[in-house]
Amino acid sequence: xxxxxxxxxxxxxxxxxxxxxxxxxxxxxxxxxxxxxxxxxxxxxxxxxxxxxxxxxxxxxxxxxxxxxxxxxxxxxxxxxxxxxxxxxxxxxxxxxxxxxxxxxxxxxxxxxxxxxxxxxxxxxxxxxxxxxxxxxxxxxxxxxxxxxxxxxxxxxxxxxxxxxxxxxxxxxxxxxxxxxxxxxxxxxxxxxxxxxxxxxxxxxxxxxxxxxxxxxxxxxxxxxxxxxxxxxxxxxxxxxxxxxxxxxxxxxxxxxxxxxxxxxxxxxxxxxxxxxxxxxxxxxxxxxxxxxxxxxxxxxxxxxxxxxxxxxxxxxxxxxxxxxxxxxxxxxxxxxxxxxxxxxxxxxxxxxxxxxxxxxxxxxxxxxxxxxxxxxxxxxxxxxxxxxxxxxxxxxxxxxxxxxxxxxxxxxxxxxxxxxxxxxxxxxxxxxxxxxxxxxxxxxxxxxxxxxxxxxxxxxxxxxxxxxxxxxxxxxxxxxxxxxxxxxxxxxxxxxxxxxxxxxxxxxxxxxxxxxxxxxxxxxxxxxxxxxxxxxxxxxxxxxxxxxxxxxxxxxxxxxxxxxxxxxxxxxxxxxxxxxxxxxxxxxxxxxxxxxxxxxxxxxxxxxxxxxxxxxxxxx
Amino acid sequence: xxxxxxxxxxxxxxxxxxxxxxxxxxxxxxxxxxxxxxxxxxxxxxxxxxxxxxxxxxxxxxxxxxxxxxxxxxxxxxxxxxxxxxxxxxxxxxxxxxxxxxxxxxxxxxxxxxxxxxxxxxxxxxxxxxxxxxxxxxxxxxxxxxxxxxxxxxxxxxxxxxxxxxxxxxxxxx
Numbered sequence: 001x002x003x004x005x006x007x008x009x010x011x012x013x014x015x016x017x018x019x020x021x022x023x024x025x026x027x028x029x030x031x032x033x034x035x036x037x038x039x040x041x042x043x044x045x046x047x048x049x050x051x052x053x054x055x056x057x058x059x060x061x062x063x064x065x066x067x068x069x070x071x072x073x074x075x076x077x078x079x080x081x082x083x084x085x086x087x088x089x090x091x092x093x094x095x096x097x098x099x100x101x102x103x104x105x106x107x108x109x110x111x112x113x114x115x116x117x118x119x120x121x122x123x124x125x126x127x128x129x130x131x132x133x134x135x136x137x138x139x140x141x142x143x144x145x146x147x148x149x150x151x152x153x154x155x156x157x158x159x160x161x162x163x164x165x166x167x168x169x170x171x172x173x174x175x176x177x178x179x180x181x182x183x184x185x186x187x188x189x190x191x192x193x194x195x196x197x198x199x200x201x202x203x204x205x206x207x208x209x210x211x212x213x214x215x216x217x218x219x220x221x222x223x224x225x226x227x228x229x230x231x232x233x234x235x236x237x238x239x240x241x242x243x244x245x246x247x248x249x250x251x252x253x254x255x256x257x258x259x260x261x262x263x264x265x266x267x268x269x270x271x272x273x274x275x276x277x278x279x280x281x282x283x284x285x286x287x288x289x290x291x292x293x294x295x296x297x298x299x300x301x302x303x304x305x306x307x308x309x310x311x312x313x314x315x316x317x318x319x320x321x322x323x324x325x326x327x328x329x330x331x332x333x334x335x336x337x338x339x340x341x342x343x344x345x346x347x348x349x350x351x352x353x354x355x356x357x358x359x360x361x362x363x364x365x366x367x368x369x370x371x372x373x374x375x376x377x378x379x380x381x382x383x384x385x386x387x388x389x390x391x392x393x394x395x396x397x398x399x400x401x402x403x404x405x406x407x408x409x410x411x412x413x414x415x416x417x418x419x420x421x422x423x424x425x426x427x428x429x430x431x432x433x434x435x436x437x438x439x440x441x442x443x444x445x446x447x448x449x450x451x452x453x454x455x456x457x458x459x460x461x462x463x464x465x466x467x468x469x470x471x472x473x474x475x476x477x478x479x480x481x482x483x484x485x486x487x488x489x490x491x492x493x494x495x496x497x498x499x500x501x502x503x504x505x506x507x508x509x510x511x512x513x514x515x516x517x518x519x520x521x522x523x524x525x526x527x528x529x530x531x532x533x534x535x536x537x538x539x540x541x542x543x544x545x546x547x548x549x550x551x552x553x554x555x556x557x558x559x560x561x562x563x564x565x566x567x568x569x570x571x572x573x574x575x576x577x578x579x580x581x582x583x584x585x586x587x588x589x590x591x592x593x594x595x596x597x598x599x600x601x602x603x604x605x606x607x608x609x610x611x612x613x614x615x616x617x618x619x620x621x
Numbered sequence: 622x623x624x625x626x627x628x629x630x631x632x633x634x635x636x637x638x639x640x641x642x643x644x645x646x647x648x649x650x651x652x653x654x655x656x657x658x659x660x661x662x663x664x665x666x667x668x669x670x671x672x673x674x675x676x677x678x679x680x681x682x683x684x685x686x687x688x689x690x691x692x693x694x695x696x697x698x699x700x701x702x703x704x705x706x707x708x709x710x711x712x713x714x715x716x717x718x719x720x721x722x723x724x725x726x727x728x729x730x731x732x733x734x735x736x737x738x739x740x741x742x743x744x745x746x747x748x749x750x751x752x753x754x755x756x757x758x759x760x761x762x763x764x765x766x767x768x769x770x771x772x773x774x775x776x777x778x779x780x781x782x783x784x785x786x787x788x789x790x791x792x793x794x795x
Binding site: 049275280285305306309312313318320321323324327364367368370371389563565584 | 752
């Protein structure tokens with residue numbers, strides 16, 4: 001029943017969206033009824049998605065998708081999240097979001113009616129294209145041809161709270177750029193000179209970017225404690241393709257600030273807006289077609305791949321074509337000086353786009369090579385570390401002072417104070433690296449990170465009088481965001497470069513001296529949980545005779561899918577994580593891997609600050 | 622000049638899409654991605670005997686003979702489909718060492734399965750956590766590899782073997 005409701009409301013919603021697309025000269029619809037139709041379409045697609053969720057919750061195995069991906073033993077929360085834990089459901093979620101973004105735009109936007117209708121029409125066309133994709137290649141409402149009592153279960157590695165909300169967050173980010181895309185295209189087609197659309201683009205690109213940031217952070221946090229590889233970023237293709245729209249979105253958000261001072265980069269903003277959404281679709285294409293192999297093992301199907309490739313080509317091609325034909329022709333000169341705000345922002349924009357191209361090259365290079373020479377190569381961390389990081393370095397340096405630069409002059413106020421602090425800071429970091437083991441990247445990372453933080457703090461104190469109010473937070477907001485980045489850079493540097501790894505073969509009762517403390521292997525415990533069997537090793541961490549904490553690494557066994565997942569045991573401390581994974585057991589001797597990850601919490605703190613400051617920026621206006 | 626820069630994204634887009642298209646169309650069989658291991662040395666591993674947990678078989682032990690490695694499990698239906706073919710291979714190529722690896726399977730289940738279906742393997746190894754399979758880059762069950770007497774992988778097949786594959790490809794190797 002729910003399948004029927006779901007499918008018919010999906011069809012209704014698509015039909016309404018097609019009706020909306022008929023030119024106004026034929027239908028003569030008034031704005032009120034236009035908006036009503038659009039919102040009806042949103043309502044129907046939401047009903048469609050909710051009926052899929054309902055089918056999952058009620059374990060309705062007459063639905064083929066539920067049968068394949070769910071199991072009645074699963075906890076309720078994972079039944080719900082199971083709805084988007086598979087290809088069909090997740091594309092339906094993507095589709096609903098396109099419509100929901102349009103819905104909220106229609107509510108919030110204060111643009112002229114003509115422009116609003118145009119934006120919503122473009123949004124509807126995107127909706128129709130993706131709806132066709134769902135209906136013809138990825139229908140989640142197919143009825144199961146045989147009568148079954150039990151489902152096949154969800155991939156147990158996905159049964160995790162962080163991962164339950166990771167895909168929706170990521171999708172909110174990706175799909176949010178569809179609205180930015182619609183706004184940009186509408187502004188090109190309209191060819192008007194008013195700047196309203198820029199303010200709206202600013203808001204929506206910021207919102208999408210925040211969701212994308214949260215989605216990526218959740219994903220890497222999940223990878224950190226679930227995959228048991230001791231790290232949180234692996235330059236996996238799926239990670240790379242989420243990073244590309246993220247960096248482009250970052251460039252877009254920054255370019256939009258520039259519009260305040262300059263008019264001439266409208267062209268660039270439009271280009272970035274188109275690029276953001278294209279990269280989002282490209283990501284979906286690469287993941288969903290199964291072209292790239294990665295830790296994200298999704299079901300793949302060539303016809304789906306072709307369809308998404310077509311969507312990607314049409315949407316991006318259309319975007320670039322409109323851009324080519326109707327690109328803004330305003331000829332205001334940019335106010336470029338040796339070092340003013342505009343030039344700093346432009347340099348950073350260029351660097352970010354080069355970084356995106358580098359990542360893109362690394363990600364699709366294996367495909368190009370396989371087509372040309374029929375050999376399979378894989379490109380991993382070393383390529384990205386040695387190309388992307390050096391590209392971003394000068395950007396980070398500029399970033400530290402960019403907010404204090406002036407729009408109109410070359411002067412940096414109180415330049416001397418910055419120099420003095422920079423020298424002091426360099427001395428401190430040099431001494432620090434002299435006494436610990438020196439590492440070039442570690443040195444650079446620490447200097448840049450701490451310099452960004454210090455420079456931002458100096459700027460806050462020099463330029464704004466402190467007051468305890470929201471207004472104060474709003475004006476120092478850009479500095480807060482940059483402090484977040486600085487903290488994150490320190491976290492990344494320390495946790496990756498100063499990470500230490502120990503391997504032990506130990507049995508119950510053994511003690512290990514580690515990191516000025518004693519780690520005691522107390523016991524092994526096997527328990528039956530609702531849908532899995534859990535094996536946990538209990539490690540007791542003691543320092544100077546005092547009990548600090550229990551660390552419980554282990555493994556879960558999921559009988560339905562016969563899969564074993566690693567569960568890392570992590571002891572969090574503000575200064576470091578002690579990260580333990582449990583390996584094989586051989587005659588009661590366990591193989592144990594221990595990582596000490598210094599300052600890894602800084603990464604999450606930094607991301608949190610960045611998100612916080614972006615939210616402030618969204619509500620600022 | 623201006624127009625050329627504006628054209629650049631379009632040109633780039635078309636090139637990239639073309640490569641993707643070629644990739645999708647030329648992918649002969651999405652179930653059989655070319656193994657990076659083909660013509661490479663056998664990965665290092667060591668596996669315990671299903672029937673005797675004191676006896677091990679390591680990759681070094683396979684260096685001087687032709688070996689067929691087959692990943693299977695009691696829970697895998699296509700494995701059952703190809704199972705009988707191993708008896709035929711054994712008959713046709715008596716010198717071949719057939720090494721079965723039970724992948725992510727309970728030892729008791731594997732034993733039961735081999736009792737029911739018969740045991741064509743010269744040695745049955747256990748890979749309960751999929752570590753050996755990981756070394757081989759196993760995509761799904763069943764998967765079969767053949768290693769020559771110099772320790773090089775000369776054949777790989779993902780999915781159930783068929784009589785045709787054995788006649789057309791495997792027997793030709795000997």
